[in-house]
Amino acid sequence: MKKPIGMEDRSKQESGKGRNFTFRINIFFFFTFFLFSVLIVQLADLQFVKGKELLEEKSRIESAATPIPPIRGNIFDRESAPLAYTVPVQSLYFRIEQQQPKEEVIALAKRLEQIFADNVREGETPLTAEEIIKEMDVGYDLNGDETEKKPSYNSVPRRVKTDLSNAEMAYILEHRDELKWIEITEESIRTYDPVKPVAVQLVGYMRPYSQAREPKNGLSFYQDKTTTKGYMDTEYVGYDGIEFMYQKELRGTNGTKTYPVNALNKIIGQAEVTPPTKGNNLYLTINKDIQSITEKAIMDHLAYLKSPAARSNPLIAKGRNAVAGYAVAMEVETGKVVTMASMPDYDPKVWAGGIKTNAQYLQIQPFINNGTITTAYPDYPTAEERNRHPTSIVYVGSVIKPLSVLIGLKEGLFGLNTVYNDTGIFHYGKDNSAKVSNSDGKAWGPINATKAIQYSSNTFMSAKIGYELHRLKGEKAVEIWDSYLAKFGLGVSTETGLRTESPGLSEYLTNTKESHQQRMVFASWGQNEKYTTMQLAQYVTTLATRGERLKPLLVDKIESYNGDPVQSFERVVLDKIEFPKEYWDAVFKGMAAVGISGFDDFKYPLARKTGTSTQRVAGNKEVDNAVFIAFAPIENPKLAVAVVVPEGGFGSYGAAPIARKIFDAYDYYYGLDGVPKKAAADAAAGAGGAAANKQP
Numbered sequence: 296m297k298k299p300i301g302m303e304d305r306s307k308q309e310s311g312k313g314r315n316f317t318f319r320i321n322i323f324f325f326f327t328f329f330l331f332s333v334l335i336v337q338l339a340d341l342q343f344v345k346g347k348e349l350l351e352e353k354s355r356i357e358s359a360a361t362p363i364p365p366i367r368g369n370i371f372d373r374e375s376a377p378l379a380y381t382v383p384v385q386s387l388y389f390r391i392e393q394q395q396p397k398e399e400v401i402a403l404a405k406r407l408e409q410i411f412a413d414n415v416r417e418g419e420t421p422l423t424a425e426e427i428i429k430e431m432d433v434g435y436d437l438n439g440d441e442t443e444k445k446p447s448y449n450s451v452p453r454r455v456k457t458d459l460s461n462a463e464m465a466y467i468l469e470h471r472d473e474l475k476w477i478e479i480t481e482e483s484i485r486t487y488d489p490v491k492p493v494a495v496q497l498v499g500y501m502r503p504y505s506q507a508r509e510p511k512n513g514l515s516f517y518q519d520k521t522t523t524k525g526y527m528d529t530e531y532v533g534y535d536g537i538e539f540m541y542q543k544e545l546r547g548t549n550g551t552k553t554y555p556v557n558a559l560n561k562i563i564g565q566a567e568v569t570p571p572t573k574g575n576n577l578y579l580t581i582n583k584d585i586q587s588i589t590e591k592a593i594m595d596h597l598a599y600l601k602s603p604a605a606r607s608n609p610l611i612a613k614g615r616n617a618v619a620g621y622a623v624a625m626e627v628e629t630g631k632v633v634t635m636a637s638m639p640d641y642d643p644k645v646w647a648g649g650i651k652t653n654a655q656y657l658q659i660q661p662f663i664n665n666g667t668i669t670t671a672y673p674d675y676p677t678a679e680e681r682n683r684h685p686t687s688i689v690y691v692g693s694v695i696k697p698l699s700v701l702i703g704l705k706e707g708l709f710g711l712n713t714v715y716n717d718t719g720i721f722h723y724g725k726d727n728s729a730k731v732s733n734s735d736g737k738a739w740g741p742i743n744a745t746k747a748i749q750y751s752s753n754t755f756m757s758a759k760i761g762y763e764l765h766r767l768k769g770e771k772a773v774e775i776w777d778s779y780l781a782k783f784g785l786g787v788s789t790e791t792g793l794r795t796e797s798p799g800l801s802e803y804l805t806n807t808k809e810s811h812q813q814r815m816v817f818a819s820w821g822q823n824e825k826y827t828t829m830q831l832a833q834y835v836t837t838l839a840t841r842g843e844r845l846k847p848l849l850v851d852k853i854e855s856y857n858g859d860p861v862q863s864f865e866r867v868v869l870d871k872i873e874f875p876k877e878y879w880d881a882v883f884k885g886m887a888a889v890g891i892s893g894f895d896d897f898k899y900p901l902a903r904k905t906g907t908s909t910q911r912v913a914g915n916k917e918v919d920n921a922v923f924i925a926f927a928p929i930e931n932p933k934l935a936v937a938v939v940v941p942e943g944g945f946g947s948y949g950a951a952p953i954a955r956k957i958f959d960a961y962d963y964y965y966g967l968d969g970v971p972k973k974a975a976a977d978a979a980a981g982a983g984g985a986a987a988n989k990q991p
Contacts, residue, residue, distance in 0.1 A: 361452060361554070364530040365547030366483050366856070368574030370498055370537060372583040373631075373851050379498050379538070379643075381483035385459045387467065388452035389431045390476045397439045403474065404428040404437065407455065414462035422456060430455045454529045457484055457647075480552070485531065487643055493586045494579075495640040496665035497849070499536020502646065507532050514794075516542070525549050536665065537577065537849065540792050544853055544861075547574035573856035580631035580851045585624070585960045592956040593620035593638040596940075600949065613919055613944030618673050620940045620950075621666045621687055623832035623847075624957050627932040629866050630836070630845035633961060635829070637666040637687070639674065667828040669795040673941070683913035685941040688799060688825045689920040691785075692906030692946065693751045695821035697838060697882045700744045702779045703760040704878045708767070711881050713759070714741045721754040723762050723816055731757045731816060734907065748885025751905070753820045761819030765812045772815050773803050782872040784833035784844050785826050790869060791847050799826035821908060831937035835924040837872075838902070839932035841879050844870040883929055891923075893952035899967050900929040901958075905946030918942045921949025927958060933967050934958060 369380040387407075404427040411421040422430075428437055432453045434446045459467070459479065467474060485501055492498075505528035508517040516539075517523055517532065525548065526532070532546070533539035550571030599605055600614040624633045641662040650656050661674040666687030673684045703709055719738035721731045731753050733739070739750045747755035765772040781787045786801040802825065803818040817823040826834075829847060837844045846867035853861040886902035894901060906922030921943030926935040936954045943949025963972045 361552045362525070362527055363480070363550035363552055363568070363571050364482050364527055365549055365571040366573040367485065367531075367547060368545040368576045368856055370545075370577045370579065372586070373578060373580055374582060374584075375578065376583040377488070378492075378494060378579065378583065379485055379487055382486050383481055384457060384484050385464055385479050386454055386482050387456045387459055387463075388478050388480055389455050390452045390478065391433065391446065392476060395433075395476065397435060399475070400431065400433055401428065401437055401439065403476065404431065406474070407477075410463065410466055411456070414460055414466055416460050419460075427455055452478065452480075452529075457482075484647055486647070491587070492640075492643055493583055493590060494581055494635060495643050496637045496663070496667075497536055497579075497581070497635050498643070499538035499540075500534055500643050500646045500663075501531040501538055502534045504528055504530050504532045507534055514539075535663075535794060537579065539794050541577055541850070541853075545574045545577065547856075548572040575861055576854045576856060576858075578851045578854070580626075580633065580848050581635060582633055582964060585957070585964060586634045586636065588960040589622050589624070589634040589636040589953070589957050590638055590640070592953045593622060593636055593940075596620065596949075596953050597638075600943065610945060611948045614921060614940065614942065614949040615944075616684070616918070617921070617940050617943040617949065618675075618684075619666065619671065619687065620938070620943070620953060621671075621828040622936065622938045622953055622957060623667050623828050624934055624936045624961065625832050625836045625845070625847060627836055627839045627845075627926060627935050629848065631848045631851065632832075633934065634957060635665075635667050635849075637662075637664075637671060665793070665795065668789075668791065668793055669797045669827065683916065685910060685912055685918055685920060687939065687941065688797065688827055689922070689939060689941050690822050690908035690910050691824050691826050691831065692821040692908030692920065692922050693753075694831065694835075694904045694906040694922050694924045694946070695819075695824065696748050696751060696756055697886055697904055698779065698783055698785075698834070699756050699760050699819050700748060700882055700885070701874055701878055702776070703763070704744065704881075705779075705874060706764060706767075706775070708763045709744065709759050711745075711877060712743060714743055715747070715752075715755050715759055716740065717742050717747075717750075717752050717754050719754065721758045721762075723757070723812065729813065729816075731820075745881045745885040745888075748882060748904070749888040751889070756819040757816045761816040762812065764819075765815040770811045773811060773818075776815065776818060777801060777804060779872075780824070782842075782844060782870050783837045784830050784869075785824065789827075789829050789833045789847050791829065791849060793849075796829070797827055799824070799830055821906060828937050828939045831922070831924055831939070832935060835926055835937055836935040838882075838924075839926035839935050842872045842874060843868050844872075887929060891947045891951045893955040897927075897955065897958070899927045899958075899962075901925055901927045902929050902932075903951070903954075905951060907945045919944050921946045923947075923950035923954050925951075925954055925958075927967055933965075933969070934961050 367381050370378045372378055404424045407427050408422065408424040415421045424437055430453055432446050434444070435441050464479065467479060504517060504526045507513050508523070510518065514534070527549070533542040538545065548571060551569045553567045597617055597620060600611065600617050605611040606615055620638050622634065622636045625631065626633060639662055641659045645655065645659060661672055664671040671687040672681050675681045675684065704711070717739040719733050719736045723729050733753050734751070739746070739752055742750065742752060742755060764775065768775055777786060780801070786799055788796055788798050803814040803823040806814055806823065814823055833844060833847060846869050848864050850864055852863045855861055883902050886904055887900060889903050889905060891903055891905060903923070903925035908920045908922055909917055910920065911917055919942070921940040923938045923946045924936070926932045936957050938950040938953045940949045958967065961967060965971050
């Protein structure tokens, strides 16, 4: 039987319950106080510590700035004819915003596809929805599936289409409220002569900055963030030629378009625009008319070499396989490059909209490189077939012989009146088993240095220069030879400043399969040196100046976009070498007597040298390359010209006729005697027209 609970026990129980309740209340108030304390500390931190930072963030959010690409400067020829210039266009951009539903973005891409298809220009291919969403750079495709490429940035709008048509603009502006996240911005695009762009490889081309700065295929200049501050991924930048060489001068500086936005990042007012600063204009040294004549001369001559008339002549038929030609002409007094042609070329407008497919690139790939300064490959459909033909850099052949004679005279290997009996063959080597022969084995009999140049004697060069220099100097002969050639711009950079310029191949230094003696024998008549057309132009200019190596000038002057002078360029002597006057005279006398084709009625004294360089390609196949150098007039030189036609055969027939047209063009526009013939021709034409219109 339980004992009844007494009053005392009940009192104790009630007292315990009260204490527990009080304890719980105290715990509750303690935690409440603690939470309020934390909140107060956080508020104090926001107010006094992070307040300034948050205000700046608030300010940033309230004004969203979008950079505007600068207006690129124009490129003109020396007579102010436009070569590459900017034109204003309207471009469509897509903005990435927070929480954009995928389905709405995909629907927008499909809507734009329909708009472009309904308003397409004649001859233009409209963008597809797949291409549009790729340009939007949202990180997913039309199915909503994520792509390998993630959005590279969020704050900069994506360019979807450049150069909107009037119909496209009208429709988009009319339906602006329906087309979310897009805007139309005026900017500029690069354009060229609509009929026939000239000097394509010299002017160069442009690519989007996003591609130019890629780690693998980009250029170091654009990969360096310190030199490209402010550049936009969507803007086009110079990638080659003058466009790259003078990128800083041409570009200008960004503008900005600032939008007022609310807390939800929605635009709530009109944009404030700070216009970009326009880039400077360049005036090149080339003359557009002479350049056009040169390019046409090369293409016409290549066609002629394949014609039945050329094939019927054994002297010309050797050039029937030629598919490319290269020419450079420099003013002797200034170093200005008047023409610089790498043919065939291509239409540079393909870069304006961006090359979309590999097939597009392969179509122009053989013509992108500037064959006058670097390796350009012949236009054949397969790599295997291309390897069966020479590139733009060929053995220089007999055009080296004027310099060979100067070296021989300077080194005391023979004198001006030394006579060599040319039997048509020269034997050398330890047991005299190696031999060199003249073209067609021709024996010239007793000849001196001047006649050796005139007749292009391989045996004289081999016996009296290559062999003799090695006999006297041993292995140092190649170093001595190399030092002389460098003074004339061979085997070294011509210092044009162009990105892809090659120093050529001085095989007498590197061809270890041959003995030093053999290297020198072949080098003495141009069969151990491969140099660019620009190097040959600098070399013949150095001959014409009697020892001054001039820097090839490509830009005449720089002006601001408004025409104010910024910089001009004057004659630059890179190097100088001296020879006695009688040495120069003897060499020029020999050059003036060289037999050539196409100059029979040329009225100026012309120093020239032909070259037919032989080289092996694709194993055992031998081809002959046509090379030609010349300057005129001899006593007061105005213009120096170099022409190379790989597989063109004899230099006299495969290259010299092209040079003749260059000299004639220069004479017409500037005058080889200092008097332009154009003025007289225009006056005669005007007088003839007046006489024809005169009433009896």
